[in-house]
Amino acid sequence: MADTTIAIALMDPPYESENLTTALRILDVAPRRGYNINVFAYEGAAALAFTRQAAHPNPIHGKDVAQENHPTTKDQIAALLAEAEKHGGKVDWVNCGMCVDERGVNEHVPGTRRGSPADFHGFVEASVNVLVIPTK
Amino acid sequence: MTFFLAQNGVLPARPSAHSGTLSALAKDGVTVLADDFSLQERGITQLAEGVTVSPIDVVVDHLAAGHKTLWH
Numbered sequence: 001m002a003d004t005t006i007a008i009a010l011m012d013p014p015y016e017s018e019n020l021t022t023a024l025r026i027l028d029v030a031p032r033r034g035y036n037i038n039v040f041a042y043e044g045a046a047a048l049a050f051t052r053q054a055a056h057p058n059p060i061h062g063k064d065v066a067q068e069n070h071p072t073t074k075d076q077i078a079a080l081l082a083e084a085e086k087h088g089g090k091v092d093w094v095n096c097g098m099c100v101d102e103r104g105v106n107e108h109v110p111g112t113r114r115g116s117p118a119d120f121h122g123f124v125e126a127s128v129n130v131l132v133i134p135t136k
Numbered sequence: 137m138t139f140f141l142a143q144n145g146v147l148p149a150r151p152s153a154h155s156g157t158l159s160a161l162a163k164d165g166v167t168v169l170a171d172d173f174s175l176q177e178r179g180i181t182q183l184a185e186g187v188t189v190s191p192i193d194v195v196v197d198h199l200a201a202g203h204k205t206l207w208h
Contacts, residue, residue, distance in 0.1 A: 006199045018143045022192070025173065029196040129199040133207050 005036040007127035009120060011135045013044025014053070014073040020045075023133050024076055031084035031091065038123035039093045040115070043135065046099035048073040049109040074109050081111040094119045138203075140195060141187075142171040146180060155184030162186025169194060 008027065012019045030037050041048055055070040057063055077093065084091045094115035100106040106114070124130050139161060141149055148154040149170040162168045162185070169190035170183060183189065199205055 004200050006196070022142050022171075022174075025192045026195055029193050030199075033196070033200075035196075035200060128202050129205060131195075131199060131205050131207060 003036075004033075005038060005127045006030055007038040007040070007120075007123035007130040009040045009042060009130070009132045010045035010048065011043045011133065014048050014050075016044070017135070019133050019135075020048070020073070024073075024080075026131070027080055028083070031080060031087055031089050034087040034089045036090045037080075037084065037092070038127055039091065040096070040117075040120040040123055041094065041099075041112075042096045042117075042120070043099055044103075046095045047103055047105040049077045049093065049095055049112045050074060050100075050105035051107045051109055052105075077109050077112065081109070092123070094123075137165075138167040138169060138194070138198060140169045140171065140190065142174050142192070144174075146170045146174040146178060149175075149183050149187045150180055151182055151184045155187070159184050159186040 008023065010020070010023055014020065027037060027039070051074055053072040053074045055065050055072055056068065057065045058068045081091050081093070091111070093112035095108050095112055097114045097116055100108070100114065108114070139158075149158060158168050168187045170187050172189050172191055175181070175189060195205070
């Protein structure tokens with residue numbers, strides 16, 4: 001199935017919209033099937049792979065960092081890359097360059113890269129299908 | 137055509153005043169699916185006639201098959 005390539009464009013920033021939960025669930029399925037995935041992280045989504053995200057405690061509930069077990073999108077992306085590699089698929093995760101510059105989030109998870117909307121055009125050309133998940 | 141309800145989109149899948157439209161779609165031959173995770177999050181266990189619980193894998197199935205897929 002490694003010849004099947006799907007492209008997804010994300011625009012929502014981390015920790016705000018349920019759209020990302022759904023998107024990451026979709027992205028969780030595809031690599032387990034060995035599909036190649038092209039992801040264009042645009043606008044707020046360019047911060048998803050920002051490596052300086054930090055898990056935090058929850059003092060209101062009396063939980064430390066380990067007990068809170070707060071998921072970070074950077075770790076979810078790293079897990080996605082690892083899962084794809086395990087099943088023989090590839091993930092080309094592109095963080096929009098201007099978007100990361102605007103937000104100061106240009107330190108990204110290894111295995112993801114900086115790019116531009118031209119990469120998204122290439123993804124559309126190279127993929128069997130494209131799902132665009134816009135902000136509302 | 138497949139209509140996949142996710143997130144708050146599953147709310148009208150409950151038997152309610154708004155669910156008749158979904159049931160009518162199903163009667164007209166549209167496959168109407170409701171995301172299992174979204175249903176579970178919202179404690180929805182009863183679905184309107186014609187609506188079926190589905191894993192999100194179905195979305196990937198359609199993407200991989202090259203079906204036109206729109207997020208609304």
